[in-house]
Amino acid sequence: MTIDILMPALSPTMTEGNLAKWIKKEGDVIEAGDIIAEIETDKATMEVEAVDEGVLGKIIVEEGTQAVPVNQVIAILLEDGEDESALDKVVISSEDVASSTSTENQEKAKEDSDSKKQVNVVAGSAPTNEGGRIFASPLAKRMAKEANIDISKIKGTGPKGRVVKADIEAAKKTGAVTSGSSIAMPVSSGPDAKQLADMLDMEYDAIPNSSVRKVIAQRLTESKLVNPHFYLTIELNIDKLLDVRKQINDAANGEFKISVNDFILKAVANSLRDYPAANVSWAGDAILQYKHSDVCVAVATENGLITPIVKEAENKSLKEISVEVKDLAKRAREGKLKPTEFQGGTFSVSNLGMYGISEFAAIINPPQACIMAVGAGIQKPVVKDGKIEIGTIMKVTISTDHRAVDGAVAAEFLQIFKNYIENPVSLLI
Numbered sequence: 001m002t003i004d005i006l007m008p009a010l011s012p013t014m015t016e017g018n019l020a021k022w023i024k025k026e027g028d029v030i031e032a033g034d035i036i037a038e039i040e041t042d043k044a045t046m047e048v049e050a051v052d053e054g055v056l057g058k059i060i061v062e063e064g065t066q067a068v069p070v071n072q073v074i075a076i077l078l079e080d081g082e083d084e085s086a087l088d089k090v091v092i093s094s095e096d097v098a099s100s101t102s103t104e105n106q107e108k109a110k111e112d113s114d115s116k117k118q119v120n121v122v123a124g125s126a127p128t129n130e131g132g133r134i135f136a137s138p139l140a141k142r143m144a145k146e147a148n149i150d151i152s153k154i155k156g157t158g159p160k161g162r163v164v165k166a167d168i169e170a171a172k173k174t175g176a177v178t179s180g181s182s183i184a185m186p187v188s189s190g191p192d193a194k195q196l197a198d199m200l201d202m203e204y205d206a207i208p209n210s211s212v213r214k215v216i217a218q219r220l221t222e223s224k225l226v227n228p229h230f231y232l233t234i235e236l237n238i239d240k241l242l243d244v245r246k247q248i249n250d251a252a253n254g255e256f257k258i259s260v261n262d263f264i265l266k267a268v269a270n271s272l273r274d275y276p277a278a279n280v281s282w283a284g285d286a287i288l289q290y291k292h293s294d295v296c297v298a299v300a301t302e303n304g305l306i307t308p309i310v311k312e313a314e315n316k317s318l319k320e321i322s323v324e325v326k327d328l329a330k331r332a333r334e335g336k337l338k339p340t341e342f343q344g345g346t347f348s349v350s351n352l353g354m355y356g357i358s359e360f361a362a363i364i365n366p367p368q369a370c371i372m373a374v375g376a377g378i379q380k381p382v383v384k385d386g387k388i389e390i391g392t393i394m395k396v397t398i399s400t401d402h403r404a405v406d407g408a409v410a411a412e413f414l415q416i417f418k419n420y421i422e423n424p425v426s427l428l429i
Contacts, residue, residue, distance in 0.1 A: 002082065003052050005075040007061075007068045010041045010048075011339050015145065017041045018066045018211055019074060028056045030077060037063075037074075040211055044306065044342070045335035054079045057087050066211070067142070136163035143168040212303040223366050227282075230402040231361050234414045236394045238377050241424040248318070261297075261351050262322040264374055264396075266427050267420035268349060269293035269313035271413055278413040279346050281367045282404040296345035296365065297325055299332045306332045307365060309345045318427065349374065359395045369404040370413075373397045394421075 007017060018040035024030060034050045057078040061068055068074065076087060136144070136151055140163045144151040149171050156163035193206050209217075241263055248258050272279040272293040281288045293314040296307035308328035310321055331337050350362045353376035362373040375395045382391035396417075400410045420427055 001079060002057065002087065003054060003077040003079060004073045005036070005050075005077055007070050007072045007074050008039070008048055009070045010039060010046050011343060014041050014070060016067045016069045016142070016211070019061050019063055019068050020045055022059060022063045023047075024056050026056055026059055030054055030056055044212070044303075044332070044337055046339075050077075052077055052079075054082075057082075057084060069141070135161065137165065140164050140168050144171075147171075210303045212306075216304045219366065220363050223364050227364050227366060228402040229361075229364060230400045230405075230407060230410065231397055232400075232407065232410050232414060233359065233395055233397040234418060236396065236418055236421045237382065237391050238394050238421060239392050241421060242377070242392060244424045244428075256319055256322055258318050258322050260353070260377065261349075261374070262318050262325065263421065263424060263427060264351065264372075265295050265297065265310060265313060265321055265325065265349060266316075266318055267417055268347060268372060269295050269310075269316075270420055270427065271417040272347060273314040275413050275416050277409050278370060278400075278405055280369050280404045281346070282369060282401055283367075287404050290346040292346070294344060294346045296342075296348040296368070297328065298348060298350035298362075299329045301333050301335070303335075306337070306342055307345060307348055308332050308337055308342050348372070353377065353394065359397060361397050362399055364399050364401055369401040370410070371399050373399065 007019070010017070019037060020040045021038040022036070023038065024034065024036045030036060030050045030053060032050055032053050035047045036050050036056070037048045039046055039048050054077040056075060058076040059074070060076065061072070061074040078084070078087070136154075136156065137158070141151060143149075143165060144154075144163075147168065149168060151163055151168075154163050154167050154171055155161065156167055158164035158167070197204070197206070238260070241260065245258055245260065245263065252258075270293075272290075272295075276289050276291075279290045279293060281290075292312045294309050294311045295313045296309050298305055298307050308331075310316070310324055310328070313321060316324070328337070328341060332342070345365070346368060348362070348365045348368055348371040350371060351374040352360060353374055356376055358378055359375045360373050362371045364371050373396065375397075377392045377394040379390055379392050381388050382393065383389075384391070396414075398410055398414060400406075405413075
């Protein structure tokens, strides 16, 4: 009996992905654990391992295909002893393969025809099978997601009550079935590429947005609209920290090199351990207070920002944090992080000091409640014991979700953090 190979869900937020490359080709023998394809998810490009053994009988979705829904059939595996004649008995429904280019075009054409019919949107529920699956075309599902529409509340007008494109367009006009939050998330902040091009009288290159960039845009827009951001800034004298750092690196004799950011991550982790009221997330009916400091580090990649996690950082030394961050950052830029290495986290740190940025405010990385923006250390006059001296001052700004972390909690956390940074020897104990 043939085995369907499905588009896997490689992260909790993944609803679709790009089939970047087939490693195996039709006719190849597949062993369990073999790498068969590369999938570009909403976070990174990942290798997909085979679960079953057999022969790759037919590739349904060609490499390079974008926006392939999770759980769509992408290939057919022949079991041991089966020949290619078994493929003749395989029926792939149009719904299962609708994201491949040719089939999606057929789907769109069909639904464009359907849209000419009059459609009434009913706030009820879409038809489902026994497994709770909603009957809707892939195009309709994608449109509903982009428009923040709860597709389960739409009564479909397609065959057998299937939700189609026209139903979503009608729902968008009425605005009667937006999902979850009462705030509708905008899909874009202005005209699309073609509209903007028509408006501009200048030459340009249109650079397509990757799936990673689209997810970043969606999540950050949602974060700014839903999470009530509250900002606090504090100045830190890092002269002692720089001295301790130099002593550690000199003593390491090239074996490793501690950065200022490593001190910041360790100070954040210890501060969260000492003051868990800031190590939280808003969960509607409760505030989740975490038992460990899983600190996310913002890393810029070609596809956008990704935040790998230093887990239980409060229990790690500066050296361990330094080595781990360098490895995570390298693999993040190469797109080789495992899902467990960037999913989750309890607190984020974004450092733009190396670019000479003195101060900025970062957008919270949901579902976390805090992110710290770190600026550059700048020498300036400071008053010490009634005398003016030159000190190296660094500004940090914490952005908090005010529902979970109010001003007093954030201020107390920053005082603890300041004490660690200005007395860096305490981080070595």
